[in-house]
Amino acid sequence: MDKLRKLYERIPNSVCVEGCGKCCTNMIQFTPSEKEAMGGYDYIDKCPHLINGKCSVYDRRPLICRLYGTSDMFVCEGCTPEKYLSEEETASIIHEYVKIKNEEEQNRR
Secondary structure (H helix, E strand, C coil), rough: HHHHHHHHHHHCCCEEECCCHHHHHHHCCCCCHHHHHHHCCCCCCCCCCCCCCCCCCCCCCCCCHHCCCCCCCEECCCCCCCEEHHHHHHHHHHHHCCCCCCHHHHHHC
16 A cells, blocks of 8 residues: 555645536546455446545545546546646556556455
């Protein structure tokens, strides 16, 4: 999880319009440790952690949820990030994330 935290730190903070939830309607991927931290994930038209228009696992949300609205590749009109990550910065984070995800999945077999 330390490697993931370091990746999370590279993502700018963002303020979202209350009740937006646009990012919560996409099926997502996550590492085994992120799924565990969220307490599971059963997608049925929206994230099961979206409760009353708010993320109930916000401090434990996976990387893709953190990226949404903070990158030129994942723009959301309802989000105001400290800055937008460039496509190159986003691709670098995702590339490292895939390595971590693969490592975790291998170690759990």
